[in-house]
Amino acid sequence: MSATRVLVLNSGSSSLKYQLLDMRDSSRLASGLVERIGERSSRLRHTPLATGGGTREQSVPIADHDAALKAVAEELAKDGLGLDSPGLAAVGHRVVHGGKHFTRPTVIDDAVLAEIERLIPVAPLHNPANLTGIRTATALRPDLPQVAVFDTAFHTTMPEAAARYAIDVETADAHRVRRYGFHGTSHAYVSRATAKLLGKAPEEVNVIVLHLGNGASASAVEKGRCVDTSMGLTPLEGLVMGTRSGDADPAVIFHLARVGGMSIDEIDALLNKKSGLVGLCGDNDMREIQRRIDEGDDQAKLAFDIYIHRLKKYIGAYYAVLGRVDAVAFTAGVGENAAPVRAAAVAGLDSLGLAVDDELNAVRGDEARLISPADARVAVAVVPTDEELEIATQTYALVKR
Template sequence: MTATRVLVLNSGSSSVKYQLLDMRDSSRLAMGLVERIGEETSRLKHTPLTDGGASRERTEPIADHEAALQAVAEELAKDGLGLDSPELAAIGHRVVHGGQSFTRPTVIDNAVLAEIERLIPVAPLHNPANLTGIRTARALRPDLPQVAVFDTAFHTTMPESAARYAIDVETADAHRIRRYGFHGTSHAYVSRATAELLGRDPSEVNVIVLHLGNGASASAVEGGRCVDTSMGLTPLEGLVMGTRSGDMDPAVIFHLMRVGGMSTDEIDTLLNKKSGLIGLCGDNDMREIRRRIDEGDERAKLAFDIYIHRLKKYIGAYYAVLGRVDAVAFTAGVGENAAPVREAAVAGLEGLGLAVDGDLNAVRGDAPRLISPAGARVAVAVVPTDEELEIAAQTYALVGKNI
C-alpha cells in the first residue's frame, strides 16, 4: 500500500490546528482545532470530511501539546484515520521563521531542530510553539518523516537590494537583521493559483499578492519568485493590520521611550496588539468597521481610509518594482470577503490598468475568480488561499518519492 496521506500541524502557544489530506487528489479527510491548551476549559473540535461525518467536540482539560496530539490521534482513529495508519506518509509542520538557513521545505532532524531554536530571538512568539508541536509529533511517530515548511522560505529569493535594511552592515549581520517576510506559503500558493486562473505558466506571470487578514502582507512575485514583500524582520512592518501598526518612523519608538516614559515591552504591546485598525477606531473586524461607516462613524471611516491609503502605496510600489504586472490577487479573510476593500484599493489606479467590475466584485464564492472588467490590461482576482494544502503539497513532494 502506497502512503499518500499527510497530516498538517500548525502549533501555536496554546493551540493546534490540523488537517489530514490525501495527496492522490489533494482531498481533505479531516480537520480540527485544539484550543486553550493548558486550561481547564480546553476544547477540541474535530470534523471528518468523508462520508458526511458530523463535527465532534470535546471540552476537557488538555494539559499540554502532547495531550493535545494524543486527543487528535484518538479523534482521527474514530474515523479510521489514525496516526498509526500505514497510509500516513508524513507530518508537515508550519514553522514561522526559518531565517536565511531554510529556503525550502526540510526534513526535520536534530540539527534542523537546533537551528529553528537558534532563530527564537527573531520569532519569540512563534518558533517556540512550532518547536513544541514538532517535538511532540516526533515522539508520537519517531519512524515517520516530519517536514518543516517555513513561512519565510518563499521570500528568500528576494535580492539583497530588497532584503537589506540601510543600517551598518556589521551590526545587521551580527544580529541577523534583514527583511525576511511572512505568510510565504499563502503567497506561494496564491501567486501560482493566479497564474493558473489566467491559463498561464507561473514562470511567465508577474503578480502582486495582497494577503489581507488580521495580519496583512503584500508581495511582488516575478515569474513565480518573490522579489519583494512588505513584512520585515518581524510581521510588524508593512501594511496596516488588525492590531499591528505596519510601517512607521522608527523614531516614534525613541520618542515614546524618552517623552512618554514607556518601556520596551509596553511599546512592543502598543505596536503589535493595540495599533492598526483597533488602535485607530477600536475595531479590527472589517465587517464592523464597514457597518460603522455606513452609519456615519467618522473614526471608522478614517481608519478605513488609512488602511486603503497604505494598501494603494504598496500596489504602486510593487508595480514599479515589477515593471510589468499581469495580475493583482486579493486573498485571506478580508481580501476574499470584503468587496469594498478591493474596490477602494484599486480606485483611481485606472492609469495603471487596474479596475474592478462592480457586479463581479459583489459575487461571493469559494473558487478563484476574476473581478476586473473584460479586456482589462491587468487582471484583478480573488484567489482563496490554502496554506494547509500548500504545506501538504510541499511535504509530500519532498518525501513522497522515497515511499
C-alpha cells in the same frame, strides 16, 4: 498500501490547527482545531471529511500541546485515520521563521530543531509553539518523517537590494537583521493559482499578491519568484493590520521611551497588539468597521481610509518594482470577503490598468475568480488561499517514494 497521506500541523501559542490530506488527489480526510490549550475551557473541534460525518466537539481541559496532539490522534483513530496508519507518509509542520538558511521544505533533525530554536528571538510568539508541535509529533511517531515548511522560505529569492536594511552591515549580520517576509506559503500558493486562473504558467506572469487577514502582507512575484514583500525582520512591518501598526518611523520607539516613559516591552505590546485597526478605531473586524462606516462613524471611516492608503502605496510600489503587472490577487479573510476593501484599493488606479467590475466584485464564492472588467489591462482576482494544501504538497514532494 503506499503511504500517500500527510498530516499538516499548525501549532500556535495556545492552539493547534490540523488537516489530514490524501495527496493522490489532494482531498481532505479530516480537519480540526484545538483551542485555548492550557486553560480549563479548552475545546477540540474535529470534522471527519472522509466519512461525511458531522463535526464532533468536546470541551475538556487540555494541559499542553502534547495532550492536544494525543487528543487529535484519538479523534483521527475513531475514523480509521490514526497516526499509526501505514497510509501516513509524513507530518508537515508550519514553521513561521526559517531565517536566511531555510529556503525550502526540510526534513527535521536535531540540527534543524536547533536552528529553529536559535531563531526564537526574531519570532518569539511563533517559533516556540512550532517547536512544541514538532517535538510532540516526533514523540508520537518517531519513525515518521517530520517536515518543516517555512513561512519565510518563499521570500528568500528576494535580491539583496530588497532584503537588506540600510544599517551598518556588520551589526546587521551579527544579529541577523534583514527582511525575511512571512505568509510565504500563502503567497506561493496564491501566485501560482493566479497564473493558473489566467491560463498561464507561473514563469509567464508577474503578480502582486495581497494577503489581507488580521495579519496582512503584500508581495511582488516576478515569474514565480518573490522579489519583494512588505513584512520584514518580523511580521510587524508593512501594511496596516488588525492589531499591528505596520510601517512606522523607527524613531517613534525612541520617542515613546524617552518622552512617554514606556518600556521596550510596553512599546512592543503597543505596536503588535494595540495598534493597526484596533488602535485606530477599537475594532479589528473589517465587517464591524464597515457596519460602523455605514452608520456614519467617522473614527471607523478614518481607520478604513488609513488601511486603504497604505494598501495603495504598496500596490503602486510593487508595480514599480515589477515593471509589468499581469494580475493583482486578493486573498485571506479580508481579501477574499471584503468587497469594499478590494474596490477602494484599486479605485483611481485606472492609469495603471487596474479596475474592478462592481457586479463581479460583489459576488461571493469559494473559487478563484476575476473581478476586473473583461477588457482590463491588468487582471484583478480573488484567490482563496490554501496554506494547508501548500504545506502538504511541499511535504509530500519531499518524502514520497
